[in-house]
Amino acid sequence: MRLLTNMRFLTMDDTFNKVELFSKIDELRFLVKNWNGYYDDPIDLEFIKKAQDFVKNLSNDFLLIVPKVVPMSQGRLQLEWHHAGCSLEIEFGEQIVYLKCSGESCEEKEVKTQEEIESLIKWFNGEV
Numbered sequence: 001m002r003l004l005t006n007m008r009f010l011t012m013d014d015t016f017n018k019v020e021l022f023s024k025i026d027e028l029r030f031l032v033k034n035w036n037g038y039y040d041d042p043i044d045l046e047f048i049k050k051a052q053d054f055v056k057n058l059s060n061d062f063l064l065i066v067p068k069v070v071p072m073s074q075g076r077l078q079l080e081w082h083h084a085g086c087s088l089e090i091e092f093g094e095q096i097v098y099l100k101c102s103g104e105s106c107e108e109k110e111v112k113t114q115e116e117i118e119s120l121i122k123w124f125n126g127e128v
Contacts, residue, residue, distance in 0.1 A: 044075035
């Protein structure tokens with residue numbers, strides 16, 4: 001695992017923290033039309049549910065750095081992790097798409113399963 005300093009960890013079997021991340025995602029439902037000043041629609045409730053289902057279904061056997069929860073245009077949302085030149089962004093929209101970067105090298109693909117997402121998080125944590 002990468003050496004992480006000044007970062008908060010979340011264990012997914014810690015109910016309070018799992019609920020905290022779930023709640024951060026849920027807060028996006030309160031954004032109204034034009035929330036960003038560019039006349040974008042509110043975050044789609046279906047996409048919020050996708051992200052919350054992801055959190056609910058995470059395995060309990062690994063540590064996770066708490067991601068940033070980011071609203072996006074076109075009703076989408078994203079979870080973002082950034083540390084030491086590595087980034088992982090998982091976008092919840094019509095499809096679930098990830099962008100993972102290490103240094104100058106980046107890869108972007110659609111995700112089809114919960115296991116794929118968990119594998120990406122383990123990559124970010126330096127476990128694979």
